[in-house]
Amino acid sequence: MRIENAVFLIVLLLAAGFFSYNVQRLLSYLSIALPDDRGGHPLVRLKNVITVAFLQKKILRDPVAGPMHALIFWGFCVLTAGTIELLLHGSFPAFSYDFLPTSLYQFYSISQDLFGALVLGAVAFAFYRRLVLHPERLEGDNLEHSDALIILGAIAGLMVTMFGVNAIELALDPESITRAKPLSFALSMPLRGLPIGLLNGAHAVFWWAHALLVLAFLNFLPYSKHLHIVSSIPNVYFSNSQGPGPKGVIRFLDLEAENVEQFGAADVDQMTWKDLLDGYTCTECGRCTSVCPAHLTGKVLSPRKIIIDTRRRLMEKAPLLLGDYSELAHHALVHGEGDEGSTSATAILEHRLLDNFITEEELWQCTTCRACIQECPVGIEHLDHIVDMRRNLVLMESRFPPEVLPTFESMERNGSPWAFRPDDRAKWAEGMDIPTMAELVERGESPEILFWVGCMGSFDDRSKKISVAFARILQAAGVPFAILGQEETCNGDPARRMGNEYLYQTLAKQNIETLTRYDVKTIVTFCPHCFHQIGNEYPQLGGNYEVIHHSTYIERLLEAGRVPFDTDAGKTLTMAYHDSCYLGRYNDVYDAPRETLRRALPIVTMVEPERTRDRGMCCGAGGGRMFMEETQGKRINVERAEQLLATGADMLAVACPFCMTMISDGVKAKDSEVPVFDISEVVASRLRA
Amino acid sequence: MKIAVCIKRVPDMETRFRIAASGTAVDEAGLKYDLSDFDGYAVETALQLNEKQGPGETVVISLGPDVVQEQLRKALSMGAERAVQLKADRVPTDGLSIARALAAELKDGGYDLIFFGRQAVDSANATVGPMVAEMLGLPCATAVSSLDISSGRGTARRDLEGAAEIVDFALPAVVTIDEGMPRARYPSLKGIMAAKKKPLEVRAAQLGDESLTLEKMELPPERAAGRIVGEGPGAVAELVRLLHTEAKVL
Ligand SMILES: Cc1cc2nc3c(=O)[nH]c(=O)nc-3n(C[C@H](O)[C@H](O)[C@H](O)COP(=O)(O)OP(=O)(O)OC[C@H]3O[C@@H](n4cnc5c(N)ncnc54)[C@H](O)[C@@H]3O)c2cc1C
Ligand code: SF4
Ligand code: SF4
Numbered sequence: 001m002r003i004e005n006a007v008f009l010i011v012l013l014l015a016a017g018f019f020s021y022n023v024q025r026l027l028s029y030l031s032i033a034l035p036d037d038r039g040g041h042p043l044v045r046l047k048n049v050i051t052v053a054f055l056q057k058k059i060l061r062d063p064v065a066g067p068m069h070a071l072i073f074w075g076f077c078v079l080t081a082g083t084i085e086l087l088l089h090g091s092f093p094a095f096s097y098d099f100l101p102t103s104l105y106q107f108y109s110i111s112q113d114l115f116g117a118l119v120l121g122a123v124a125f126a127f128y129r130r131l132v133l134h135p136e137r138l139e140g141d142n143l144e145h146s147d148a149l150i151i152l153g154a155i156a157g158l159m160v161t162m163f164g165v166n167a168i169e170l171a172l173d174p175e176s177i178t179r180a181k182p183l184s185f186a187l188s189m190p191l192r193g194l195p196i197g198l199l200n201g202a203h204a205v206f207w208w209a210h211a212l213l214v215l216a217f218l219n220f221l222p223y224s225k226h227l228h229i230v231s232s233i234p235n236v237y238f239s240n241s242q243g244p245g246p247k248g249v250i251r252f253l254d255l256e257a258e259n260v261e262q263f264g265a266a267d268v269d270q271m272t273w274k275d276l277l278d279g280y281t282c283t284e285c286g287r288c289t290s291v292c293p294a295h296l297t298g299k300v301l302s303p304r305k306i307i308i309d310t311r312r313r314l315m316e317k318a319p320l321l322l323g324d325y326s327e328l329a330h331h332a333l334v335h336g337e338g339d340e341g342s343t344s345a346t347a348i349l350e351h352r353l354l355d356n357f358i359t360e361e362e363l364w365q366c367t368t369c370r371a372c373i374q375e376c377p378v379g380i381e382h383l384d385h386i387v388d389m390r391r392n393l394v395l396m397e398s399r400f401p402p403e404v405l406p407t408f409e410s411m412e413r414n415g416s417p418w419a420f421r422p423d424d425r426a427k428w429a430e431g432m433d434i435p436t437m438a439e440l441v442e443r444g445e446s447p448e449i450l451f452w453v454g455c456m457g458s459f460d461d462r463s464k465k466i467s468v469a470f471a472r473i474l475q476a477a478g479v480p481f482a483i484l485g486q487e488e489t490c491n492g493d494p495a496r497r498m499g500n501e502y503l504y505q506t507l508a509k510q511n512i513e514t515l516t517r518y519d520v521k522t523i524v525t526f527c528p529h530c531f532h533q534i535g536n537e538y539p540q541l542g543g544n545y546e547v548i549h550h551s552t553y554i555e556r557l558l559e560a561g562r563v564p565f566d567t568d569a570g571k572t573l574t575m576a577y578h579d580s581c582y583l584g585r586y587n588d589v590y591d592a593p594r595e596t597l598r599r600a601l602p603i604v605t606m607v608e609p610e611r612t613r614d615r616g617m618c619c620g621a622g623g624g625r626m627f628m629e630e631t632q633g634k635r636i637n638v639e640r641a642e643q644l645l646a647t648g649a650d651m652l653a654v655a656c657p658f659c660m661t662m663i664s665d666g667v668k669a670k671d672s673e674v675p676v677f678d679i680s681e682v683v684a685s686r687l688r689a
Numbered sequence: 690m691k692i693a694v695c696i697k698r699v700p701d702m703e704t705r706f707r708i709a710a711s712g713t714a715v716d717e718a719g720l721k722y723d724l725s726d727f728d729g730y731a732v733e734t735a736l737q738l739n740e741k742q743g744p745g746e747t748v749v750i751s752l753g754p755d756v757v758q759e760q761l762r763k764a765l766s767m768g769a770e771r772a773v774q775l776k777a778d779r780v781p782t783d784g785l786s787i788a789r790a791l792a793a794e795l796k797d798g799g800y801d802l803i804f805f806g807r808q809a810v811d812s813a814n815a816t817v818g819p820m821v822a823e824m825l826g827l828p829c830a831t832a833v834s835s836l837d838i839s840s841g842r843g844t845a846r847r848d849l850e851g852a853a854e855i856v857d858f859a860l861p862a863v864v865t866i867d868e869g870m871p872r873a874r875y876p877s878l879k880g881i882m883a884a885k886k887k888p889l890e891v892r893a894a895q896l897g898d899e900s901l902t903l904e905k906m907e908l909p910p911e912r913a914a915g916r917i918v919g920e921g922p923g924a925v926a927e928l929v930r931l932l933h934t935e936a937k938v939l
Contacts, residue, residue: 395878413721502878
C-alpha cells in the first residue's frame with residue numbers, strides 16, 4: 001500500500017465516522033418523540049417506496065422540475081456504483097470491477113458516462129431554474145437558498161472531476177477496458193501525448209478532488225435539507241399517505257389512557273417520531289404550499305413552513321433534552337438568529353413549537369383538504385402536525401376562534417353544528433313516506449340500506465333539497481331504505497378536524513351505539529364528510545359498516561338500469577364537476593360522480609377546470625372552516641368558483657353539501673347566474689313522473 | 690378572594706317543551722341540560738377575578754337532585770376549585786326556600802363575594818340572589834354587567850332600559866350577574882380530567898317549608914305559521930292590504 005492510499009484510507013474512515021456520528025445524533029433526537037405504530041403491511045409500503053421514491057411518481061407530477069430531479073436521482077443511483085469503486089480503488093489500488101464479465105463491465109462503463117452527462121445537464125438546468133427563472137414555489141418561508149446552490153455546485157463538481165479522472169486515465173492508456181466510456185474517451189483524445197508527469201499530476205488532483213468532494217457531500221447532508229437523500233426512503237416507507245389503509249385517517253387519541261396528561265402537541269417532544277422524521281425529510285421544494293388553498297388566497301398558512309418549523313425546533317430542543325449543550329453553539333452559528341440571550345438553554349426550553357414558531361392563526365386556516373400531502377414527493381403528512389397542534393389548542397388550552405364556541409356547544413347539546421332543534425331533523429322527509437329505523441323495527445322489517453342524511457341534509461335549506469332528490473331516486477329504484485330520524489346526530493367530523501377529539505368521540509360513540517342497536521350493515525350518504533368519517537374513522541372506535549357515497553350508489557343503480565327515466569334525453573349541457581376533497585383525495589372517488597352525470601344526461605359535455613381530480617382545489621369548507629370566519633386574503637370559495645366558471649360550463653355539479661354552499665355562494669359573489677346542482681338533483685330531474 | 694357561585698341546572702331553552710302528565714312540570718324526556726346562561730357568566734367572572742387578583746378560591750354550589758353534579762363538574766372543569774351539592778329531591782318552585790338553604794350554606798363560608806345569575810333562564814324569578822343577600826345581611830348589586838373589585842370594595846355597572854347605574858359597595862357582597870360579563874369558557878379536556886379529581890361535597894338542603902307551590906303549567910298558545918305574500922316591489926300593495934284588513938295594524 002502506497003502512502004497516499006494509506007492517507008486516503010484514514011480520510012475515508014474519518015469521514016465515514018463523522019457521518020455515522022451525525023446519523024446517530026439525528027436518530028437519537030427521534031427518541032424524544034411519542035411512539036406511533038407504522039409497522040405492518042410491508043408489501044404496500046415497499047410498493048410505495050418503489051413508485052414514489054424510485055420511480056419518482058410524485059416528483060414527475062411537475063412537468064419541468066420533475067424530469068430534472070428524476071434524472072439527477074436516477075443518475076445518482078447509477079453513479080453510486082462508480083463512486084464505491086473509486087473509493088475502494090483509492091484505498092486498495094488493486095480493486096476494480098474488472099472482474100465482471102466484459103459485456104457487463106462495458107454496460108456499466110457506458111451507463112456511468114451517460115448518466116454523468118445527463119446529471120450534468122440536469123444540474124445546469126437546475127442552476128438556471130434557481131438563478132434565472134426563480135420559480136415561485138422556491139420562495140418564502142425564510143428558506144436558505146445557499147443550501148441548494150452548494151449541493152448543486154457539489155454535484156456539478158463531482159461530475160466534472162469524474163470525467164476528468166476517466167479522461168486522463170484513458171489518455172494514459174487508450175486501450176484500457178474503460179474505453180467503452182464514449183464521452184470520457186472523446187475527452188481523452190486532445191489530452192493524449194501530453195507529458196506523462198503532467199497527466200499523472202492532473203489525475204491525482206482530479207482524483208483527490210472527486211474523492212474529497214464525495215466525502216464532504218456526504219457529511220454536508222445532515223446539516224442541510226439534502227438530508228432527504230438519506231431520510232426520504234424510510235419516510236416514504238413509513239408514510240400512510242398512499243395507504244396502507246384508507247387515506248387521511250386522523251390518529252386515534254386514547255382519552256381514557258392512564259397517566260396521560262398531554263393531549264395533542266404543543267412542542268416537538270409531544271409529537272410522534274414520524275412527525276419528526278417528516279421534519280428531517282422535507283426538501284423545501286414547496287410543492288405543498290404551491291397547491292394549498294389557504295396560501296393561494298393570501299393567507300399566512302404554508303404547509304411547508306409547518307414542516308420546516310418542526311425540524312428547526314427539533315434541532316434546537318432535542319439536544320437540550322438529551323443533555324447535549326454543545327449543539328447550542330452550533331445552532332447559534334448555523335442559524336445566527338437572535339441575540340446571545342435568546343439562544344440560552346433556558347430560553348430554548350421556555351419556547352415551544354406552538355406560538356413561538358407556528359401561530360394559532362396558521363393552524364386554523366387549514367381546510368384539511370390534503371392537497372399538500374397528495375403533492376409531497378417524500379411522504380410527509382402535514383395534517384398530522386396541524387391536527388395535533390389544534391388538539392393541543394382545544395383540549396389543553398381551550399383556545400379557538402370565538403365563533404367556534406357556539407358550534408361546539410350546539411354539537412354537544414343539539415347533535416348538530418347549528419342551534420336547530422334535534423326534533424326537526426327529519427322534517428325534510430315529511431310527507432315522503434320514508435320510514436325511520438325505529439318504525440321498521442317495530443314492524444319487524446329491516447331495510448336494504450340506511451340513508452344517512454347528515455346535518456346539512458337535515459337542517460340546511462339548500463341541502464334538504466338534495467336529501468329529497470336522493471330519497472326520490474331510491475324510491476323510484478325501489479330500494480328499501482330507512483333513515484334514523486331524530487336518532488341521527490352529527491358524525492363528529494368538524495369537531496375532530498378542529499382538534500376537539502373529546503367531543504368527536506362522544507358523538508361518534510353515540511352514533512355507533514345507535515347503529516349497532518339497529519344492526520346496520522350498509523349506509524349510503526351524500527355527504528363526503530359523513531362518508532369518510534363513518535366508513536374510515538369509526539372503525540377506530542369499533543364501528544364497522546359498509547359506507548357508500550351516493551355518487552357510487554346512484555352510478556350502480558343507473559348501471560343496473562334500476563332508475564326509470566323519462567324518454568326525454570335532456571338538453572345538451574356543458575357541465576363542470578367540482579371534486580370534493582373528502583370524496584376525491586381522501587377516498588379516490590373521481591369517476592363515479594362524473595359517470596353518474598354522463599349516464600343521467602347522455603348528451604352532456606363534461607369540461608374540467610384546470611385544477612381537477614386529485615389536484616382539485618378545496619371549496620374552503622373542510623376542517624371546520626365552514627364554521628369559522630375567513631378574514632385574511634381572498635375567499636377560497638370565490639377563488640374556486642372563478643376557476644369553475646372559467647370553464648364556461650352552463651351548469652356546475654357538486655357531490656357534497658358543504659361544497660354546494662361554498663360554490664353557490666362563490667358563484668353568487670361573482671354575480672353569475674350559472675346554477676349549481678348536486679349530482680343526485682341532476683338524476684332526480686329526469687325521473688319518470 | 691373566596692368567591693361562591695350559585696348555579697342552577699336548566700333545560701336547553703331551544704327545546705320544544707311538552708307538559709308532563711302531572712300538569713305541573715315539563716316533560717323531561719329528551720331534554721338536554723346545562724348551566725343557566727347567566728350562571729355560566731357568573732362562574733367565568735369569578736374565575737377571571739381570581740386569575741387576575743392572585744390566589745383565591747372559587748366554590749360552586751347547586752341545589753337539587755344528584756343530576757346537578759353534572760353542572761357542578763362542568764364548573765369544576767372550567768376551573769372552579771370546589772363544589773357543593775345541596776341535595777334535594779327536586780328544585781322547589783319557591784325561591785324563598787331555595788334562598789334559605791343557600792344562605793345556610795353560605796353563612797359561615799367566609800366568602801368575599803357571592804355570585805348569582807341575574808335570573809335562571811327557566812323559572813325566571815330573579816329572586817334567589819336578593820333574598821340570600823337579605824338573609825345574610827349583605828349588600829346586593831343586581832343585574833350587573835361590569836364589575837371592578839379593589840381594596841375591599843366593589844364598583845358595578847347596571848345596564849337599565851335607556852340608562853346605566855354605577856353602584857359602589859363594600860365586600861362581602863352579593864352580586865347577580867347579567868349579560869355583558871364574559872361568556873363561560875369552553876372547558877378543555879385537561880380541565881375535564883382535572884375536575885374528576887376535585888372535591889364535590891354533598892349535604893342535605895335545609896329547605897324549610899315551601900310558601901309557594903306550582904298549581905298548573907301550560908304551553909303558550911300556538912302561533913300560526915307565517916305567510917309569504919310575494920317577492921319584490923310587486924308584493925307591497927298586497928302586503929299593505931293584508932296588514933290593513935287582516936292584521937289590522939295599519
Ligand atoms: C323587563 C323584563 C324583561 C325581561 N326580558 C326577558 C328576556 O329578554 N328573556 C328572558 O328569558 N326573560 C326575560 N324576563 C323574565 C324575567 O327576567 C324573569 O321573570 C325573572 O327576572 C327571573 O327570575 P329567576 O327565576 O331567574 O330567578 P331565580 O330563580 O331566583 O334565579 C336567580 C339565580 O339564583 C340562583 N339559583 C336559582 N336556583 C338555584 C338552585 N337550585 N341552586 C343554586 N342556585 C340557584 C342562580 O344563581 C340563578 O341565576 C324579563 C323580565 C322583565 C321584568
Ligand atoms: S390540508 Fe390543504 S389547507 Fe391544509 S395545509 Fe394542506 S393544502 Fe393547505
Ligand atoms: S413538505 Fe413535501 S412538498 Fe412540502 S416542501 Fe417539504 S418536501 Fe416539498
